[in-house]
Amino acid sequence: MRKWFAIAVWLGVVASAQEQPRVVDPGGAARAPSDAVVLFDGKDMSHWTTTDGRPARCKVADAAMTCTTGVGDIASKERFRSAQIHLEFAPPYMPDQKGQSRGNSGVYLHGRYEIQILDSYQNPTYAHGSCGGLYGQAAPLVNACRPPEQWQSYDLIFHGPRCGADGKVQAEATVTILQNGVLIHDHVKIRDSVKGCAEGKAGESGPLLLQDHNYKGAPVTNMKFRNIWFRPIQDAAE
Ligand code: MG
Numbered sequence: 001m002r003k004w005f006a007i008a009v010w011l012g013v014v015a016s017a018q019e020q021p022r023v024v025d026p027g028g029a030a031r032a033p034s035d036a037v038v039l040f041d042g043k044d045m046s047h048w049t050t051t052d053g054r055p056a057r058c059k060v061a062d063a064a065m066t067c068t069t070g071v072g073d074i075a076s077k078e079r080f081r082s083a084q085i086h087l088e089f090a091p092p093y094m095p096d097q098k099g100q101s102r103g104n105s106g107v108y109l110h111g112r113y114e115i116q117i118l119d120s121y122q123n124p125t126y127a128h129g130s131c132g133g134l135y136g137q138a139a140p141l142v143n144a145c146r147p148p149e150q151w152q153s154y155d156l157i158f159h160g161p162r163c164g165a166d167g168k169v170q171a172e173a174t175v176t177i178l179q180n181g182v183l184i185h186d187h188v189k190i191r192d193s194v195k196g197c198a199e200g201k202a203g204e205s206g207p208l209l210l211q212d213h214n215y216k217g218a219p220v221t222n223m224k225f226r227n228i229w230f231r232p233i234q235d236a237a238e
Helices: 001-017 192-198
Strands: 037-040 048-050 059-061 066-068 074-080 083-090 103-111 113-117 152-159 170-171 175-179 182-189 206-210 220-231
Touching: 037 074, 074 220, 083 103, 103 152, 113 175, 170 192, 206 220
Parallel strands: none
Antiparallel strands: 037 220, 048 074, 059 066, 066 220, 074 206, 083 152, 083 220, 103 113, 103 206, 152 175, 175 182
């Protein structure tokens, strides 16, 4: 018995000598983790600008921002390389529209790689363009959408690309996404980062960008967002 007690004490000493995981207050449904970079906390648009640097004109009320067609794409002032990202969105109810015209927005990682936002509740369209799609490349694994006007969430793990001086990609950008807690992309390599490296447009870091899906004749879309933050993360050892 004394032997086991001695072993237990020894294990305790060893454990206490090891470096412990950093403590993070995990936050909650409407509260970011304690070490997050908060991009929107429900109070104002101070962390956002239009892509040409003007103040973002989304309206803030009831802890949410509402971005209406015509305000333009908005980008976060803070940039990241690789990050855990959280945002919540609520597409409007637009029964007169269908396909890509029904509640379209998008969240662009590094301002470049679009994760589609769309009212995809009983609204078929091409698969990679449905809500949660990695636009132009990959459909979500499942349709985990809620009906319009309800709050939904994206939780993303994104790793930025690495480009060589020769324009060749050394590591493609990757993304894992949960929509409403359901896995919809599992460590997908983002093809566009190869092209981005070749064109010198894929960067070491970039902003989060929210799309104003505007075009001639576009329907007026009032897209709501709330509770947006990221936590910078390390790249996996290569
Ligand atoms: Mg879109």
